[in-house]
Amino acid sequence: AKETGKNKTSYFKKRIAKRAYDFIEMDRALFQALKYKQFTLCYQPKIDSTTHKPIGSEALIRWYSPSKGFISPNDFIPHAEMNGDILAIEQWVIERAVAFQRKLRNMGSTGQPVSINISGKSLINEETPLVLERILAKYQVSPCEVEIEITETAVIKDMEKAVKHLMKLKKIGVKVALDDFGTGYSSLTQLKDLPIDIVKLDQSFLTNICEDQESEKIFKAVVGLCHELGLQVVAEGVETIEQLSKAKEYECDIIQGYYFSMPLMQDAYVEYLKEEGFEGLNWGRK
Structure with a gap:
């Protein structure tokens, strides 16, 4: 023993x-x-559910370490939140994503918005709105071309504080999206108290509604309530024609997922837009 x-x-x-x-x-x-500067950004198209045309993108950070190879955001983002590096990382993401918006503008883009994820720590950091305003001014990008995504779990930790800081971002003129809705413990009634414009439904919603009717009823109710509150609804993680059909049936406004496109490196994203025949872009201009 x-x-x-x-x-x-x-x-x-x-x-x-x-x-x-x-x-x-x-x-x-x-x-x-x-x-x-080992980080890079990919862009996953966001698709209009009616026209099936790209209407924006989400900037997603990627890290390829020369010594360790590809490191998943699921591994390094939580660590960066613990040691404080997350603020510097997310400020870098904001700058690179906004700079890319400027590049698209120079090509003739009519202003497809880019979504940028920030953590709960960045949300409550007093410098974040100032950094965002400075970067937007530096690249002469309109606030309406940027959306800030914050996860449901980050918001519900302290609703009062979250609302206060979300209002600061809204005053700049950017839209705010509640990401991964359905993975936390917030209630539907709390949506009306949040200064948000968009709700992104977690992939688990679509996975479940293709399997049982009760989940389908919940999905329908959630989308309906969001629309009643004047919120746009994004169906995340759409990978199959069945999931797309359900998202369209219940009138999700925007579709995002591998069914239409995986996250693309910057040049590949530009080519994707070109192949989609996105109107308003002059690809010969620099």
Whole structure:
């Protein structure tokens, strides 16, 4: 028994040491990523549910480390939130996404908005609205060409504080989207208290409605209530014709997912728009 106890203690000590080592290694890797600009952005098209034409995009961060290879945002974003690097990372994302909007403008774009994700920490940071305003002015991009996405879970941690800071962003003129709705614990009635313009329904909604009728009824009710509140509805994670059909049947306004396109690197996204025959772009201009 004593030997078993010693083995367990040794095992847990090794696990703790491994976690500490991994934490320090991720700290170092993130420092290198910021210093040597190892991050990049992809853009996933957002599609009008009626015309099936792109009407905007979501900027998604990607990280390829020379030493570790591709590192998923699910791995490094939570770590960056813990050690504080998230503020610098998300300010970088805002700048690069807005700069790309300027590039599209120079090509003749009529202003398809780009969605930018920010964390709860960035939301309540007093510098975030100032940084956003400065970057918009720097690249001469209109606030109406930018949407800020904040997750449901980040908002419900402190509704009062979240509303206060969301109002600051709204005053700039950007639209605000509530992302991953359905994954947290907020109620439908709380939607009316949030200064938001768009609700993005989590992929799990569509997955479930293709499997059982009760989930389908909930989906219909959620979309209907959002519309009653004057909110646009985005169906996320649409991957099959069945999911697309359900999203269209219940009048989701915007579709996003692999059915239409995976996230694309900047040049590939430009080519995608070109292939889609997006009107208003002069591809010969620089």
